[in-house]
Amino acid sequence: MKWSRRDFLKVVAGSGGIGVIGATQVDRLLGLGRKPEGKPIYVPTVCEMCFWRCGVIAKVVDGKVVKLDGHPAHPQSRGKLCARGHGGIGLLYDPDRLKHPLIRVGQRGEGKFKKASWDEALNYVAEKMLKIKETYGPESVALFTHGTISTYFIHLLWAYGSPNLGMPSYALCRGARDIAFKLTFGAPVGNPERADLKNSKVIVLMGFHIGENAHNSMCQEFAEAVGKGATVIVVDPRFSTAASKAKYWLPIKPATDLALLLAWINVIITEGLYDKEYVAKYTEGFDKLAEAVKEYTPQWAEKETDIPVSLIIETARIMGKNKPSVLIHPGRHTAWYGDNTQRVRAIAILTALLGAYGRPGGIYLPPKNPLSEYGFGDFCGVPYPEHQKPEINKGPYPFTEEEGVIPEIIKATLTEKPYPIKGWLITGTNLIKSTPNQRDTIEAIKKLDLVVAVDMMPFDHVLYADVVLPECTYLERYDDIFVVKERSIGLALRQPVVNPMYDTKPGWWIAKELGVRLGLKEYFPYNDFEDFLKAKCEALGLNFEELKQKGYIEIPGTANPYINESSEVKFKTPSGKIELYSKQLEEAGFPPIPTYTKHEQPPKGYFRLIYGRVPVHTFSRTTNNPSLWELMKENAAWLNAKVAKKLGLKNGDYVVLVNQDGVKSNKVKLKVTERIRPDCVYVPHGFGSFSPMLKRAYLNGADDQQLITRYAVDPISGSVGMRINFVKIEKA
Template sequence: MRTDSGNPVSRRSFLKISAATIAAGAAAGSALHAVYETPREKGIRRVPTYCDLCFWKCGAIATVRDGRLWKIEGNPLDPLSRGRLCPRGTGGVGAHFDPDRLRTPLLRASERGREVWRPVSWEEALDFLASKMRAIQTNYGPESMAAFVHGIGGTFLKHTLKAYGAVNIAAPSFAQCRGPRDTAFRLTFGDDVGSPERTDIENAQCLVLIGSHLGENMHNTQVQEFANAVGRGASIIVADPRFSVAASKAKFYLPVKPGTDLALLLAWMNVIVSEKLYDKEYVGKYGFGFEQFAASVVPYTPEWAYPETGIEPETIRATAREMARYRPATLVHPGRHSNWYGDDTQRERAIALLNALLGSWGRKGGFYIPSSMDVPGYPYPAVPKPSRPALRAMSNKFPFANEDISTSVREATITGQPYPIKGWMVYATNLINSLPNQDETIRAIRQLDLLVVVDVIPSEIAGWADVVLPESVYLERHDEMNPELFKQPFIALRQPVVPAPDNQKPNWWIARRLAEKLGLGAYYPWKTIDEYLEHRLTAGGYSYEQLKKQGIIRGKQPPIYFDDGAPAQFDTPSKKIEFYSTQLAQAGFDPVPKYTRPDPGPPGYYRLLFGRAPVHSFSRTQTNPLLSDVMSENSLWLNAREAQKLDLKSGDYVRLRNQDGKLSNPIKLKATERIRPDCVFMVHGFGHTSKALRSAYGKGASDAGLITRYKNDPLMGGTGMNVNFVTIEKGA
């Protein structure tokens, strides 16, 4: 049944199962009725599409009233949103009306970093860009043009860059976000956790969250399933220095000392192994190196872990037994943003191993086996063979990275080694706020001959660009389709609901026109995006007309659990679940995770922690008028007794100074019982310094500005960022 379509876009994982299409109407008849058959109202038009407020890509239906965009709701046919968007998705209307959005192409009219621009036509902007790219090609070779992209919208720009000869195309979502987790799970199970994560929260009887703050971290499907788990009384265990919303739903809340999660994980495994609570049949059948692993966790008793973590031995035992009691329907959630302390792949490997002990991978209530629908890739001409490999392939520094490392591209840009990087294309990622140590980013930018930013808002990175290309927002454009790898396979379409208000263009148009300017028009055999989408869908045996009408085409769901016939295959060297990793041993790393005590920081300082709020995505949504109305600034969480000591109260404005003397914007204090006394917390994405983001400029403080230090994960090059410490200064 499995066919290889050669699709360049969808993730072709080892365990991917192809799925046949079924008539969508039959599967979701009643849901369809509710949305499409409501009484026709005069002046009302509904258009299905999928959301772009984050990377979850929920199916949505936008409503236009009298020609004006009115509201967006979830598409009931969509397996991700199930008819309900998250607050950001609901507020997506605000992206269209955002008063601060980019409106026309801009060329820099002053030195870099001084936001002085000259509005130009698309032809002038792209001619300039193409001439600069040709100069880099001639002077240094096309490999010296690098790119940073976030999200599915980068598909066509990446195609143009590859046709040009670029090889360094990094997603900060790897080395700054999910990389350690994906690397650890690949080392253990031979496959990624994926995005959307293959977590079966819906059926979990015991859910363990380590720092993951679902509910504040608004990954729609997961939050829906989390609320269902709470509603049906699932046992929830939360380890977090902060009493998160998720913690408030937990049966066990473990206020773990920041940076010691790995000690807690090792102690849990010690209990489960020593009390023989693990799934012996599963471990015997699928496990490799269990004996070495078991011997390795012997020293990590709960009594050993107590002084490290601050969690009492009896609580560690009780929670370990609780996990074992519900196995295999116990899900130890791997989280998503996992670059915390620099030993993150090993911490995530401990999470993977704990799940393996509980037998939850491939089991109901644990991790399901996802599938996607086969949509063949477009038959493009082959891209040129690079004369120099990607930076990642020229270094043994981070041997387990399987994606380009954004911070390594930055470093090569600064040093010129192993070859110069002279151009950056940045798509939909605000590098100033997404990479740690802003000074290093700016130092790299100063080495560039070209910085081009394609985005919808004038983010901080756009402020440094030579060329700014305004993209239309998702409600105004077509995009790459999404044949999602998920529990229930489906294809989703993004299509325009309303026209772009000014001179913005969709990414596919920009990418195609740039290719033409570079003399690479032959790489775009299609003329319009409709032609591209229809070609691929027809080749896969699907109807473009049906997809346009419904927004979603669902496939038949193959078995998703081992017990139901999903293939139990592990793409590891041993073809088994690797409790002991020979790959790691051979590369000189710990084959079973070991604990190192984190740096406690200078005396009198608080560890700086950051996280998410449900109404904002990264630093991309603070000018959205709907979302900023609900949350216009972040606040600093400080333990109430610490606040008292400092003579501070909620609502006071303070500044943070980090260990390197870096001072933050003023930020409003939240004196609360809901956090440990040794750390502070803020939501990421605020404290904008781009003056062009008029409605968000200077509101709240930026965690990114205070993250001057980072600790590289030696396995995959991730940047652990929870290694900065701050003091609090009174007054604005």
């Protein structure tokens, strides 16, 4: 379906035209009407330093970006940027950037390349892909992708004829969460999450690190809620930044979170603290739920979680007392163990019992969207070819979505079952640093006929590529129009603020030129990307020049955050209600109500390896950034102070972590602290790059992913649990 111009214009006509938030303020900030000679010019665009994609105002002087600020009208920035957002300048001017196409001349992994022209590099890739297609079929090429570039390369993959797509953001991060909320409410919780933090009276964070993940607008709303006196409950083995703002820190035993959630549900039901009217009107399966959770008492949960009975009951009562303005945050990285979907299902069920879905302070409803989907496939008007072989990327997991399960593709590459995978396209993701069991990934690469890396920086996986195609940074390119779905629908434009440096190209151009060489020209019916954007704006009834000038435009009348007395809400579940008891799960052979499963605990002398983020870095993608590297050059392994004393270790010592399979980390500095349980070691993710082409990040700190040699796949969603690894500590 194409965008419905008629429906869109109805909305516009009904509200007196398209509204631009804070237009006067934006005009002043952009300096509209200024002449560029000898003066700064201000260009709005969209950040790509992380997936939050904040609105940005770039200050440009004499063709050089000198400052970045948050766009005041964009709801994901609200006039502010995080450290990583400001680091966009560091990315643009990083001397280690990929500067021109490369073709491998050494062995895979050696990082030996020759400089190539774009024609030479693209022809090389196209010839290999056509040969794979002829010999094995198009399904034998797989794509691993992340970020905005995914739009263009997924389109290319599907036009080529392969369904085998893997996105780390799904199976290794949010997949279980999305499936759990769809099973319960009929829709995922959104990206960004529809968390009504600023109106919450109680905020519950379970392993979700607001302030360390630096999700801009969410951090701002969290600060606003804390300033208003919201009660914060943090469940985490580690005293995180968010825990420092909490009234309650529950240092839970890792792998027992579901026990605590089930006990909370037990207390909420047995003490009658649930929203009876809401539950009766909007939910289905309450009686079965009440019966199922009788055994999960606070007394039972105390033995599992190490959380005292009194705290379990007290925190449950606080939630019940403050309903419905309670946010049990669904999290983002939910790939922990083998029961990820059921754990997040318990969060969704607790949210429903408190009447917090679609109510102020809980999870707000998705905005009204007058815009039908209008992607590349719709624009070209040519249907994708039908697949001749079954998709591998979904594996045997019945609720997995098209973003796929990366280990399934890697396994198929290794075994050539159910058919061979012979080519990998890797775009916008450092595959070595994101997938569990790096040894399998590297062994799979050795079996391939073609490995293509499209990226801006020479990350670890680039060393294994046959061809490297350098993408220009987000400050140097156009991208597809972003539909921003916060409380309202808005449209944001990424546009170049400076000309591309070096011999680099936008992702859309790389995909198009490769498509033409693959005989797929009809799927890319534009000569310049502005043609595509102008056509899209015309279909929307928008003025492209105005969007370029303003950077962000909100569609009025689309906010629909809360259930109200006059509205009839129907959930997109089979029953049309919130499903506390899931017949979909039951029919697929899974427990329809979450049941507790025990997980292995660390053997004697070992600690559970847990990992997370830091506010100044986006995983491994910024550890070489000149601006951000100065703020944090290496990570540190957190260890409980009493344990450190027993082991004869002190703060600042360098140690080596050795996992249960004998894999050793680089040396890493020790952070001795009372802020972590004695059975855990915590390591910030993304450090310890082994690519010598990254001169600042090379071998700085420990690579936690290297130690994740084991994983557990959730049988419902295919989510890949990576917190099942244990480490011991040796002096470096």
